[in-house]
Every structure is written in structure tokens, then in C-alpha cells.
Amino acid sequence: MAEQKKQVPLRLSPKLYDALAAWAEDEFRSVNGQIEYLLTEALKHRRKVSVDEEKKEEAGKCDKD
Numbered sequence: 001m002a003e004q005k006k007q008v009p010l011r012l013s014p015k016l017y018d019a020l021a022a023w024a025e026d027e028f029r030s031v032n033g034q035i036e037y038l039l040t041e042a043l044k045h046r047r048k049v050s051v052d053e054e055k056k057e058e059a060g061k062c063d064k065d
Contacts (some may be wrong), residue, residue, distance in 0.1 A: 010035070 024034035
């Protein structure tokens, strides 16, 4: 059985929507698909940054010991 996706009401300015729609069209996605893609990429980046920061902190602790 396919995973059910959550439905989230989202309000966007017309200007932002138009920009997202144009970008989505360039990448052959729906606006919804584009928003989902962008959020997924942002989360991946955020996790990577968080992991990198943790590694730096751990390295700093080891250097001080």
C-alpha cells in the first residue's frame, strides 16, 4: 500500500507562486512537486550542516583534551 501524504494548506503570495510555477515548469514538475522537492533538499542540506557542525564540535573537544 502506498504511503499517504499529509495535506498542508499553504498560502503564497502571487509573485512567489508564479516564480515557483515557472521553476517547476522548467524542471517538468507540478508546483506541488516542486515545493516538495525544495523542502526535501532543504532538509537534506540542514541535516548535512548539522552533522558537519557536530563533527567540528567533537574535533574541537578532542583537540582540547
